[in-house]
Amino acid sequence: MDVGPEPRLILLCGLPGSGKTTLAKRLANEMPAVRLCPDEWMADLGVDLFDDRTRDRLEMRFWRHAQELLQLGLTVILEFGFWARSERDAKRLSARALGVPVELHYLSASIDELCHRLEARNTAGECDTAPITREMLQEYAPLFEAPSDDELGLFDAPTGQRG
Ligand SMILES: Nc1ncnc2c1ncn2[C@@H]1O[C@H](COP(=O)(O)OP(=O)(O)O)[C@@H](O)[C@H]1O
Ligand SMILES: [Mg+2]
Known part of the structure; x- marks a missing residue:
């Protein structure tokens, strides 16, 4: 049986x-993943x-599913x-406890750039994305704790050094 690449957890x-x-x-x-x-x-x-309670519950359920998938080698x-x-x-700590590498990919852009992209996405009418406005982004931005270089250094390097 072929042994695939080592499974890893990737956080976006x-x-x-x-x-x-x-x-x-x-x-x-x-990868595949x-x-x-x-x-x-x-x-x-x-x-x-925008139902945050359901989102929290779904993320908790996803996390249980993710652990099962990681243990299956995915x-x-x-x-x-x-x-x-x-x-x-x-x-990060949970992945390490499971014995799998964990990558953190931090995607950063200015508020203006985020607005520009979201306007284009909203216009395209992708129904599985939330219609986020500039006002919402301005509310969210101070709540977002951007990872420092020190924190990024705690994670595993991406395989193949992808972006
Ligand atoms: N690196 C990028 N540069 C410019 N536009 C991008 C980039 N990445 C994504 N986009 C565009 O920005 C919009 C938002 O991207 P998306 O992947 O849906 O973001 P998120 O999932 O973080 O909300 C999409 O229309 C996408 O095509
Ligand atoms: Mg998205």
């Missing part, structure tokens, strides 16, 4: 519009994308946004 961190889903789709193809995207599942299940990409350092710490 960034505000709405930073490019998490775009990168996740590319990595999922290249299983992508777990709350927005897509909530939209498909008919759940309001690589998993979590598109949760990971705004809080504490969330990233928890996932």
Whole structure:
């Protein structure tokens, strides 16, 4: 039986519009990996994308599923946004306890650039994405704890040094 590449956990961190889903789709193809995207599942299940309680519950359920997939030898990409350092710490420590490497990809862009991208996405009418406005982004930005270089250094290097 072929032994595939070592499974790893990949965390995608960034505000709405930073490019998490775009990168996740590319990595999922290249690696390959299983992508777990709350927005897509909530939209498909008919759940309001701004229902934070359901989002939290879904992310907890995804995490249990992710651990099962990792134990089966699959690589998993979590598109949760990971705004809080504490969330990233928890996932890093859990992955290490499972014995799998863990990558943190931080996607950063200015508010103007995020607005520009989200306007284009909203116009394109992708139904599995939340319609985020400039006002919402301005509210979110101070809540987002950007990872420092020191924190990024705590994670494993991406395989093949992808971006
Ligand atoms: N690196 C990038 N440069 C410019 N535009 C991008 C980039 N990554 C994604 N986009 C575009 O920006 C929009 C938001 O990207 P998306 O992947 O949906 O972000 P997120 O999942 O973080 O909300 C999409 O229309 C996408 O095509
Ligand atoms: Mg997305």
